[in-house]
Amino acid sequence: MPDRKLKVVVTRKLPAAVEARMRELFDVELNADDRAMSADALAAAVARADVLAPTVTDRIDAGVLAQAGPQLKLIANFGAGFEHIDVASANARGIIVTNTPGVLTEDTADMAMALILAVQRRVVEGAKALEAGRFEGWTPTWMMGRRLRGKSLGVIGMGRIGQALARRAKAFGLSIHYHNRRPIPGHIAEALEATHWESLDQMLARMDVVSLNCPHTPGTYHLLSARRLKLMPPHAILINTARGGVVDEAALAARLAEGSLAGAGLDVYENEPRVDPRLLKMPNVVLLPHLGSATIEGRAEMGDKVIINIKAFQDGHRPPDRVLPSML
Ligand code: 8YV
Secondary structure, eight states: OOSSOOEEEEOSOOOHHHHHHHHHHSEEEOOTTOOOOOHHHHHHHHHHOSEEEOOTTOOBOHHHHTTOOTTOOEEEOSSSOOTTBOHHHHHHTTOEEEOOOSTTHHHHHHHHHHHHHHHHTTHHHHHHHHHTTOOOSOOTTTTOOOOOTTOEEEEEOOSHHHHHHHHHHHHTTOEEEEEOSSOOOHHHHHHHTOEEOSOHHHHHTTOSEEEEOSOOOTTTTTSBOHHHHHHSOTTOEEEEOSOGGGBOHHHHHHHHHTTSSOEEEESOOTBTTBOOHHHHTOTTEEEOSSOTTOOHHHHHHHHHHHHHHHHHHHTTSOOTTBOOGGGO
């Protein structure tokens, strides 16, 4: 590794303490005005950077990577999801890709639980009704939601975040079910009293609440297709804190509009920041602007991870959070 400081190009504004530490360690280019970079700006960045530190709002595809200079050796993503990076193309060019797993697990699980509560108990709908002057005093039948205790939760993707959500949901009295590529270790399944469903179709047909917690890979694109959404019973709700592309958003909006699904809580969308306009008008749908990991603590820890990955690389070690082809 050369003695000079690594040129690190950071594509978005990061927490101040993270940026300050990066200034100490690296020859860093920060993005003070925090505007998302265009494809041309990204291409220019990979042409001059030793390390690129992008986020979910940057599309690092084969076209951008084709512009990379030979000095670009690391893409240290600020975020856990990496579907916006063409990892295979990067690896083929000898570029390592890293992410920030583990530090946003609890925050994202909190948000999924918050969405379950919000949709099932009509929290946002009630707050909006009050703000609009529609609260005329208590009545026995107004704004009734559904009880959580005793209901079933089907988690799609039982990794770190799925398990953290399952722990929360179990404490709220939900029974835990999951669909995953592989069953989780026995001791974890036992503690959660979790049932593994080999068949996603069969699980969907029996759950009261379904939560998406899997990564967006070529294999999970539109995993919840129009056909699968139709398998969910009409009283069921869908929660998505994973990635918009895992659900056919137009088909979801259509199902909700026809009343054949009771509600949805979404933090992510297929074409962010665009949201299917039909969803915006539905009282039984709670929409958040991709806030899953948005805590002061979580974002600081994500920054630490980015720095640790770059530092390890700079010191001649293998960065700890490499994204490996087996994860795709
Ligand atoms: C991040 C996320 O804030 O880490 C992820 O995968 O979805 C978000 O919570 C975002 O990816 C930042 O790049």
